[in-house]
Amino acid sequence: MSDTLAIIGGTGLTQLPGLTISKAHDVQTPFGSPSAPILEGELDGHRVLFLARHGHPHRIPPHQVNYRANLWALQNLYATDVIAVTAVGGITHNMAARKLVVPIQIIDYTYGRDNTIFEGELSQVTHVDFSYPYTESLRQLLLKAAKQVDEPVINGGVYGATQGPRLETAAEIFRMEQDGCDVVGMTGMPETVLARELKLRYAALSVIVNPAAGKGEGVITIKEIEENLDDGMERVKRILHTAVDQFYG
Incomplete structure (x- = not known):
């Protein structure tokens, strides 16, 4: 079977405009149910799978997303490549609100999440190389x-994955900046490593929706996040349509 592209939509992208849906797959996995039915359809004449990471409507907080079921279900439906859309906060000076980023590295600060498919009664221990977490060809x-x-995008940057659902303290962001993080989000892990375990090519497109804690003036407001998210997601949609054409071109 030929390569198939899947898109995981995050906050602000619970639906994929332009997707002509042919089937909604209610996949049951060894790890339970995915966040939502996986939508199969055509986008600009090409077969695409779409999954709303937080459910539709947006209802599942980042620490309760069933990442294992989500990725396993996509692979079960013959996905080979995954583009993940995420909303993030900007840490370093060039990561301003409303900018788009294609990260190149990730640091995991999450805890207590089911972060591997390799557990239970196994015939052998399995390790995966994770030196370069994002697939360069998909980036x-x-x-x-x-x-x-003609949409400006920052090439590179380190994504720091935090537990959530609360936002970070200014001290935590300061520590993350010292660690080398450029943006902060709550869903990058274990999603990224599970894709690697399942041999799925994977890359992320991140929308900066606010300055991280301590990096802006005053406190972070939901109104600010929502305004920046709406603007950023419109630009993301344009990129996704073109990416789909190029993927199958």
């Missing part, structure tokens, strides 16, 4: 698509 696809639609 380049996103960058090329963004350039084609």
